[in-house]
Amino acid sequence: MYPSTDDALAFACRMPKAELHLHIEGSLEPGLAFALARRNGITLPYADEAALAAAYDFDSLQSFLDLYYACADVLRTPQDFSDLMLAYLERAAADHIVHAEIFFDPQTHTARGIPIGDVIEGLDAGIEEGRARWGIDASLILCFLRHLSEDDGFTTLAEAEPWLDRIAGFGLDSSEKGHPPAKFERLFARCRALGKPVVAHAGEEGPPAYVVEALDLLGAARIDHGVRSVEDPALVERLVREAVPLTVCPLSNLRLCVFPEMTRHTLPQLLAAGAKVTVNSDDPAYFGGYLNDNIRALQAAFHFDKAAWYRIARNSFEASFASEAQKATWIASLDACLVECS
Numbered sequence: 001m002y003p004s005t006d007d008a009l010a011f012a013c014r015m016p017k018a019e020l021h022l023h024i025e026g027s028l029e030p031g032l033a034f035a036l037a038r039r040n041g042i043t044l045p046y047a048d049e050a051a052l053a054a055a056y057d058f059d060s061l062q063s064f065l066d067l068y069y070a071c072a073d074v075l076r077t078p079q080d081f082s083d084l085m086l087a088y089l090e091r092a093a094a095d096h097i098v099h100a101e102i103f104f105d106p107q108t109h110t111a112r113g114i115p116i117g118d119v120i121e122g123l124d125a126g127i128e129e130g131r132a133r134w135g136i137d138a139s140l141i142l143c144f145l146r147h148l149s150e151d152d153g154f155t156t157l158a159e160a161e162p163w164l165d166r167i168a169g170f171g172l173d174s175s176e177k178g179h180p181p182a183k184f185e186r187l188f189a190r191c192r193a194l195g196k197p198v199v200a201h202a203g204e205e206g207p208p209a210y211v212v213e214a215l216d217l218l219g220a221a222r223i224d225h226g227v228r229s230v231e232d233p234a235l236v237e238r239l240v241r242e243a244v245p246l247t248v249c250p251l252s253n254l255r256l257c258v259f260p261e262m263t264r265h266t267l268p269q270l271l272a273a274g275a276k277v278t279v280n281s282d283d284p285a286y287f288g289g290y291l292n293d294n295i296r297a298l299q300a301a302f303h304f305d306k307a308a309w310y311r312i313a314r315n316s317f318e319a320s321f322a323s324e325a326q327k328a329t330w331i332a333s334l335d336a337c338l339v340e341c342s
Ligand SMILES: Nc1ncnc2[nH]cnc12
Pocket: 023, 026, 061, 068, 173, 174, 175, 176, 201, 204, 252, 282, 283
């Protein structure tokens, strides 16, 4: 979609990297949605793949979420979840992603009567197959839907308990406005007490105050998006001082009208301030591309140099929930790639 035009871009596309903000349900391409619908005897309310893709014309986060939840209805069996995961991991490996921490929304599925074990075991089977085929490493982050109640979140956590060994952490997603992190303070305290790291979407459409709440009330180890933090200079200073990773998703922000055009994105400002910025694809099937497409779109707007891309990839490893030894191995391979590409 965006042609490789310079050395820095070639390096950025080729460098090993981690993806830390990817909703597996948001990687459901129209082709797979129709294939699963056929397999499960479901009729989608669109004539064909092109008609579905034509509906990807969003003016807000909510307008996207309405379609995203509707399409998730085709996911019924462990095999469906495994196929979805494998399709994403194949694309990720092609973009030189060596590690992915992948969000899933169990409440979207359990509300339709799908057992949570079918969701987790299906996704996990896909992860194991992806590791065998492409050597890619991946783990799961269970996200709670913030438009639902905290009690609903507690029910989901209890349902997930037999599979906690498959869960690397917990997150918070869905409609941000009107659903501040404070609503989930007790639930996230419980998640942290289980010994798992927690992350939260904040400062995507919501105000910088939600980023502060995610840090202070939820104990978030990373902020998903956080791009509106620039509206509060004291918050940016804090993000830099505390080295809080931001999992930024440029094409998502463009498609959901957080910014009117890529040249107005706040990523360069956050990076220049010294924030621990990473680049991710969020819901690539809906937003016009996978991780390297996000890199190409950023490069077309901002013309970053190799040092900036190196910093972004290194941040992605440092911000991951992998072991320190594993991070050091990935960073060594990034260093080697920088030398090869010079
Ligand atoms: N960008 C996003 N923001 C909040 N919730 C989401 N769920 C999937 N994508 C999301």
